[in-house]
Amino acid sequence: MTADGPLTVVEFTDPACPWAWGSEPKFRWLRAALDGVAAWRRVYGILFDDDDDPAPDPDAEAAWYHRYIAGIAAHTGAPYASRLRWVARSSWPSSLAAKAAEAQGAQTAAFVLRRLRETTFLLGAPADDVEGVLDAVTGVPGLDHARLVRDLVSDDVRSAVRRDWTETREPYPEVLTVEGAGPHPGAAKEVGGRYRFALPTLVFTGPAGRAVVPGWRELGEYVEAAARVAPGLCLEVPPRTPEELLERHRSLTGPELILLAGSAAPPRGAVRFDGAGGPVWLHPVEAATHPVSRL
Template identity: 25%
Template sequence: MSISVVHHTDPGCPWAYSAEPHLRALEWRYGNGLAWRTVLIGLTESAEQYVARGYTGDQMTKWNIEFRDRFHMPYSTDLREGPAGTGMACRLVVSARLQGYEAGEALLRALRFSWFTNPRRHDSLEVLEPVVRSVSGIDADVVLAGLDDPEVEALYQADRAEARSVAPPASAQGKTAQTDGPERYTAPSLVFEHDGRTLVAAGWQSLTAYDVCIANLDPTLTQRGPAGPDETLPAFPRGLVTCEVALLMCARNDDPNLAAAEEALVDLVAAGKARRVALGNDALWLPV
């Protein structure tokens, strides 16, 4: 029996974006042993909520530099237009999810990449519609129409309510927030459930913390070990960025070697087995 993982997240959260390599590592290591479900937090409905907290375009650009240098995900350091509410992007993910879990996850990942490599405010259809239409395999017109669909709104509000029903261990870890009423999970928070037991890894955590939760819930779960991009890229048809490839290459508790990963990826491109798409200060590497 697989371990259930509830992933509380938001497309506009830099901490959640910075945890993408950890999620790819969990998907690679445990495969179908983990059964994922995503809950959209809905951090803010409007940019004004961030403006009231003192957020500015130049400050957010500086934060992008800090996150880039610490976590190595692709970022743009072009001056950001300013803060943006995340409600519209969250609703689009919920709308896409009606076409299947993978459709929702594909759009969520595309929104993350755009949010942090494009300085535009991501709270209008002018900016968000091209992102939706860039995702292959989903019906973009239906996803966009979902913004006016009462079912999508009800599902989104259910997500928001679930994200604001916090398990006590999350509070004990100091990884919750109270920005719009009830206490809520911060992104990314993972709730692991198996055989009547629940373990909570709230907020940004190390990959080791997730491994410890999984090992305590089911030490018999089959695992895959480290592998190079010749093996990992085909398992992720929508691509991996360099730091994700590097993490999948290294043994547990080792530090990822970004240079070695990039060299291996260049070799794959030269051999016609991968394609490089520039993304922010880095690239998205796609299998061929």
């Protein structure tokens, strides 16, 4: 699994994006396949901005958005909360925490981002303020919680997420008009008088140029894009046992088990959490500190 030159992947995402949540099985596969081959960078696009107008009827908005998430889950197969208590009021706190966690290593940052996603898609209670974020990530393996408390309110981290905000709103010409099958082909979105990348979008850059894969796509399209910009690259991921995957990721959905283990059989010893659309399997150590343990 080699390429003739450097390969980079930029992932435009948001912790509360339902399409990004549904794409996690494919992105976990890709990150495993590209481990040691590509540099992977996440850009937090701020789906819910601080200056968005508040809903006149928050309960009605939550009910509508819950139906919207359910419709997306029908395409992605991802589990989702049986009830959405509110729509995220801001993406800034969770994005700041996810960005700050990167200073503690890629694995720890991945655990933090996963917990933050799960506040929306398992609990139905998005972590959209600093208090909620810090509560959600309590007990994350390897996380220096005190350091995260300091870093997520630092000027450096806020500046980094502000740069992410700007980068997301400078989409490449090739995504301004995108046509494709399905409900989310990934054309850039017009928001607040300017365009931003659709979430999620992956941008592959290698010796042979750039390939952009926006929106909801099949795994093969990502693999083809990586090979197009890095000729000679061959991506493959040997199947892992459910127990190995649970030890690595701490949280697994049914679609992740099917793609990464080749089977829907649950990991032995896992703690099951049932949401709408299917279960999520948690490592016992993860379940002990996860907010679902308080439901």
